[in-house]
Amino acid sequence: MFKTIFSKMIAIFIALFIIAFTITGFMLSYFLDSYFTDEKGDLLEVTSTAVNQLFESYLESLDQSNSLNNARLEESLNYLLNVLGRNTNSYIWIVSKNGYIYRYSDGFSQSIINKYGNGEGVIKIPEDKSFTRLTQEVTKIREVGDFSGFFKDPLYANAGDLWLTVGQSFKYTDTDGNDTMVIIYLHTPVKDLKNAREVFKYFLSSAGAAIIFSLIMIYIFSLRLTRPLKQIKNAAARIANGEFEKRLDIKSRDEIGELAKTFNQMAVSLQNLEEMRRGFIANVSHELRTPMTSIRGFVEGILDGTIPPERQSHYLTIVRDETDRLNRLVNNLLDLAKMEAGEMKLSIVPVNINELVRKCVINLETLLLEKNQTVDADFEEEDLFVKADMDAIERVLYNLLHNAIKFTPAGGNIKVMIRLQKGKAEVTVKDNGIGIDENELDMIWDRFYKTDKSRSKDKTGTGLGLAIVKNIINEHGQRIWVESKQGEGTSFTFTLERAYEEVKNQ
Numbered sequence: 001m002f003k004t005i006f007s008k009m010i011a012i013f014i015a016l017f018i019i020a021f022t023i024t025g026f027m028l029s030y031f032l033d034s035y036f037t038d039e040k041g042d043l044l045e046v047t048s049t050a051v052n053q054l055f056e057s058y059l060e061s062l063d064q065s066n067s068l069n070n071a072r073l074e075e076s077l078n079y080l081l082n083v084l085g086r087n088t089n090s091y092i093w094i095v096s097k098n099g100y101i102y103r104y105s106d107g108f109s110q111s112i113i114n115k116y117g118n119g120e121g122v123i124k125i126p127e128d129k130s131f132t133r134l135t136q137e138v139t140k141i142r143e144v145g146d147f148s149g150f151f152k153d154p155l156y157a158n159a160g161d162l163w164l165t166v167g168q169s170f171k172y173t174d175t176d177g178n179d180t181m182v183i184i185y186l187h188t189p190v191k192d193l194k195n196a197r198e199v200f201k202y203f204l205s206s207a208g209a210a211i212i213f214s215l216i217m218i219y220i221f222s223l224r225l226t227r228p229l230k231q232i233k234n235a236a237a238r239i240a241n242g243e244f245e246k247r248l249d250i251k252s253r254d255e256i257g258e259l260a261k262t263f264n265q266m267a268v269s270l271q272n273l274e275e276m277r278r279g280f281i282a283n284v285s286h287e288l289r290t291p292m293t294s295i296r297g298f299v300e301g302i303l304d305g306t307i308p309p310e311r312q313s314h315y316l317t318i319v320r321d322e323t324d325r326l327n328r329l330v331n332n333l334l335d336l337a338k339m340e341a342g343e344m345k346l347s348i349v350p351v352n353i354n355e356l357v358r359k360c361v362i363n364l365e366t367l368l369l370e371k372n373q374t375v376d377a378d379f380e381e382e383d384l385f386v387k388a389d390m391d392a393i394e395r396v397l398y399n400l401l402h403n404a405i406k407f408t409p410a411g412g413n414i415k416v417m418i419r420l421q422k423g424k425a426e427v428t429v430k431d432n433g434i435g436i437d438e439n440e441l442d443m444i445w446d447r448f449y450k451t452d453k454s455r456s457k458d459k460t461g462t463g464l465g466l467a468i469v470k471n472i473i474n475e476h477g478q479r480i481w482v483e484s485k486q487g488e489g490t491s492f493t494f495t496l497e498r499a500y501e502e503v504k505n506q
């Protein structure tokens with residue numbers, strides 16, 4: 001139940017509609033009823049009290065021994081009841097405790113008397129709940145309707161009308177001295193109320209029409225709402241199946257349009273990611289296959305004797321270098337994967353960056369000597385402490401210096417500068433080597449990327465060094481950037497937070 005937006009909207013709407021219409025309907029019918037009956041009811045009530053007084057004095061004036069007097073009294077009672085009845089446009093009944101109409105103003109036709117009479121021409125009224133109440137205590141009632149179906153009878157001139165009935169009970173003592181009740185009823189047809197109730201019926205039918213109309217509107221609206229949602233759902237299912245090219249064409253400018261736009265952006269990102277993943281796998285396989293093929297070739301050559309024994313050590317050296325490279329490649333890949341998975345835990349301590357640079361240069365001394373390159377150090381202070389993970393930053397420095405050595409011709413010069421800039425240390429490794437083409441500058445950070453020019457200069461590189469460097473610096477929350485001019489040289493600069501407090505503690 002209520003699984004669709006449409007059914008939910010319909011349920012809420014119908015509930016709201018019913019509540020609103022019930023409240024309005026009740027208020028309207030209450031207002032209409034009291035508007036048309038209050039004044040008249042008051043008049044009838046006053047009249048019923050007057051009728052009671054009249055009846056009381058009639059009973060008091062009855063004289064058992066004077067029947068002529070009694071007949072005259074009877075006549076004048078009837079006359080007065082008729083006058084009061086006509087003036088108030090009502091039927092007046094004086095009813096005994098057992099439900100017989102004792103006296104009444106005109107209005108009963110012979111056929112009614114025949115139908116409801118008890119054989120002696122005395123009419124019995126329907127004894128309903130309110131009549132029982134009236135016979136039990138001195139009270140008043142006021143009702144609108146047809147007096148328990150009594151006035152519905154077609155024998156009545158006003159049959160089918162709505163009637164306002166006012167009833168009042170009075171305590172009397174009967175001829176035997178017992179307590180009894182006399183109930184005085186006044187009934188008047190209220191035509192206006194009937195009309196008003198007609199209006200109320202129109203109100204109800206217009207409410208029905210409004211509900212139907214609104215249901216149609218909600219249906220159309222929910223279709224408009226759910227159609228794009230279904231489109232998005234289908235597209236999501238296709239993307240889940242790996243069809244990343246799927247895009248949505250939803251032009252609406254509302255939240256759904258926004259959702260579709262974001263969805264498309266997500267699809268683009270997923271597609272890029274997928275392409276990157278494919279590229280990465282292709283790169284890794286290529287990088288692994290090339291050295292393995294050559295290793296296999298040399299080993300086979302040695303085994304089948306194609307390579308003469310005196311050349312074997314030469315090829316075995318190449319095989320060793322290649323396996324070293326493979327080893328480095330796999331280790332670097334694993335490190336990168338760990339970093340990207342957020343598994344790299346840095347232990348940030350105050351590190352003397354100047355000292356670290358010196359250590360790296362010493363480690364690379366053999367290479368520097370081989371290429372007859374010089375390293376100039378340009379430090380602002382003797383010792384500068386930074387907040388860093390020592391091993392990680394050593395790896396960064398080593399990579400940058402190693403790159404500088406590799407991509408600078410023999411006899412070149414490398415410069416390491418450390419500057420203080422707004423509480424940060426800026427470390428620059430600058431060379432006067434082959435440089436990097438402007439178009440390639442953005443790509444050197446990508447995994448496996450090697451510039452065309454560099455390939456001939458360095459065959460051992462895996463192209464993962466700078467990707468690792470960038471990751472490490474990012475993990476430190478710092479920046480690294482490169483400036484380069486082809487043929488003139490390259491400079492890499494990264495920042496590190498200066499460690500003040502720790503220096504004092506050292």
Ligand code: ATP
Pocket residue numbers: 399403404407431433434435436444449450451452454455458460461462463464465466467490
């Ligand atoms: P690895 O560092 O894994 O041994 P690599 O040095 O080739 O291999 P990166 O350090 O990631 O890989 O460098 C990527 C590429 O950027 C290099 O192949 C080279 O083309 C270019 N590059 C890096 N540093 C310099 C530099 N100092 N001068 C010129 N080109 C550079």
Ligand code: MG
Pocket residue numbers: 399402403461465466
């Ligand atoms: Mg490198």
